[in-house]
Amino acid sequence: MTGRFITFEGGEGAGKSTQIERLQRRLSGLDFKVIATREPGGSPQAEKIRSFILGGEAKHMGPFAEALLFTAARIDHIDTVIIPALANGVHVLCDRFADSTKVYQGISGQVSRSLIESLEQVALKSLRPDMTFILDLPAEIGLSRAGERQAGKGERADRFEQEDIAFHRALREGFLAIAKEAPDRCVVIDATQDPDDVERAIWTALQNRLPDFAGTRVSHVA
Numbered sequence: 001m002t003g004r005f006i007t008f009e010g011g012e013g014a015g016k017s018t019q020i021e022r023l024q025r026r027l028s029g030l031d032f033k034v035i036a037t038r039e040p041g042g043s044p045q046a047e048k049i050r051s052f053i054l055g056g057e058a059k060h061m062g063p064f065a066e067a068l069l070f071t072a073a074r075i076d077h078i079d080t081v082i083i084p085a086l087a088n089g090v091h092v093l094c095d096r097f098a099d100s101t102k103v104y105q106g107i108s109g110q111v112s113r114s115l116i117e118s119l120e121q122v123a124l125k126s127l128r129p130d131m132t133f134i135l136d137l138p139a140e141i142g143l144s145r146a147g148e149r150q151a152g153k154g155e156r157a158d159r160f161e162q163e164d165i166a167f168h169r170a171l172r173e174g175f176l177a178i179a180k181e182a183p184d185r186c187v188v189i190d191a192t193q194d195p196d197d198v199e200r201a202i203w204t205a206l207q208n209r210l211p212d213f214a215g216t217r218v219s220h221v222a
């Protein structure tokens with residue numbers, strides 16, 4: 001594998017999509033080969049599973065069944081998109097990955113840690129993100145941002161956005177706990193800052209952590 005696998009995690013409306021788009025633009029501008037993808041989804045088969053889950057059709061089956069569906073989608077995404085890209089020297093920026101299953105289904109959904117770890121083992125095999133950005137902000141701010149974005153696009157809240165505030169606060173704590181457990185992989189970014197400052201913090205951390213990106217220009221902010 002010569003490409004780097006970089007994942008973005010956090011609660012609703014944390015700014016992951018915004019920052020992935022900015023980082024992809026920056027890396028492309030520096031002549032790196034890079035793709036942006038997302039979970040659940042990212043491949044045609046996984047996108048079908050995404051619609052099923054986020055449409056709420058699996059909710060009544062419970063968090064373990066949802067964890068199985070996220071895992072099935074992940075296996076297809078890894079096999080058909082992520083591994084081929086990394087093997088071709090393409091950097092992969094992924095909007096959510098296995099940490100989301102740990103937090104949403106594991107911590108908030110109370111699926112046992114051993115089950116979640118077994119699923120992760122089956123899906124990921126030896127694949128691990130080289131780096132994970134955890135965009136951190138209070139749940140209330142994230143939900144309000146997500147709500148404004150949906151109102152602007154005329155969309156409805158999805159399966160997880162409909163959960164109560166306690167659920168969303170637990171998510172935040174869950175992501176911060178993962179960052180504590182895996183400090184070599186994870187960097188927590190203060191996502192309450194304005195988008196340019198978030199972008200700058202991400203780029204600085206990426207350059208500091210991954211030698212592939214060290215020494216490239218730091219100054220430009222989109």
Ligand code: Z5A
Nearest residue numbers: 012013014015016017018039040100101104145149160195
């Ligand atoms: N899920 C799961 O349960 N288990 C799993 O294993 C996986 C996922 C992989 C996917 O939904 C859902 O699946 C997710 C977890 C669950 N829960 N939900 N809902 P999704 O992909 O549709 O949604 P999301 O991942 O939560 O992303 P999001 O809500 O679209 O947010 P975002 O990508 O982090 O934020 P954004 O779209 O970049 O920004 C949101 C708005 O805020 C937008 O209007 C921006 O212009 C604005 N924004 C962005 N940055 C800023 C700053 N810095 N300041 C002010 N405003 C900003």
